[in-house]
Amino acid sequence: MKITISAPIETVPEFLAHALELENESVERYEQLADSMETHNNLEVAELFQKLAGFGDKHAQEVTEHAAGMQLPRIPPWDFKWTSGEAPENQGFDEVSYLMTPCQALRMSLHNERLGRDFYAHVADTTPTAQVRALAREFAAEEGEHVRLLEQWIDSLAECNEPPPEDMDPPNMPE
């Protein structure tokens, strides 16, 4: 998936409003997935999603600190400049399953972190404003670090080399 924006982001407050929405949406989605997995008794993955929500929350706090003293624009949900419909780090969540493994959850998270990194990099490449460019590069580097950590985490899981578990209670479908 290629990240694009509808128009360059020109000011720091506008950029931070986008970053805050991206991070908050990601946190909210991970929390929702954690609840969902807990409801479906996949406690291991529930805990993992909760942990990922916590990481996202820390990043959202960092963005908030960058925005201290600034008046961020209130952007209607449909006017954010990413063209992906949802925030860049909120992709692929329709692929989750109540049986998903920690490895699958981490791979999904890795996919989204890469999209987040690409979004910030694209903003840096397209903005006409030096301050926005510098901030976007800083955020892209941070997301790149998250990508690296997730790759290491996935590499450390032995289950990632095994096939996904079979659904022993499949939906009621005819043969």
Next chain:
Amino acid sequence: MTATQSPLKPKAYKSSVKPVWCPGCGHFGVLSAVTKALAHLALAREEVALVSGIGCSSRLPAYTELYGFHGVHGRALAVASGLKAARPDLTVLVAGGDGDGFSIGGNHFLHACRRNMDIAYIVMDNEVYGMTKGQASPTTAPDWTHSKLTPHGTGIPSFNPAAIALASGATFIARGFSGDPGGLTRLLVEAIQHPGFAFLQVLSPCTTFRPEQKEWKKMVHPFDEDATGNPVEAAQRIVADDGMSTGLLYRTRIPVWQPANRVSMEVSELEGGFQV
């Protein structure tokens, strides 16, 4: 870009009840869009009522921090109409699924359209009865064979919600996609602001019983033209449409029906009529 002033964040409209929807369900996107729309409109939680019928989608009131009524199968619009008649000051939203709204509640749907009360009706359409494990609904294609009840398909042409809404007199007809919460939020905002009955069909994939609907994200596309207020044009567009177009299709304004709510009798007089 326009500025809005909202005292509440979208999350404040969510309740602490954890959804039992399957992970990956499209309805999560609708919940998100509803909360964003209410936050964008800066509506106080106590000024909004969300009424539903029965089904997966009808669990929505439990997941929001609003006045809620999880009613009887297919009767959400009847309950909501009564509520709006008694409390016109409330913003009344109705949510349900394609089975609840177009089969069991089909009759209420027709008359809600023509009555034109100031209500926004969200139908989360996944073309299946999910809560009862995957039977064909009114919007299911006639050749869908993946149910034990209809192993050869229903053989019945599917219900066209937009066409029925238009023919029944709805004054706002739109279609959104749960995988596009931003676009869906915009439609919801417009539906809530519309004075009259606003019908919003939301394509909301059932990832468990209709996993092929995950492909909808590649199939949806915006309507080619802006909304029309001409019913003939709207009808032509509906007939030519592939069912995957999203956006506002039709909007017109006619008087909103709202009873006067005058006191016509004292309670004591009313009680007298029930003396045995």
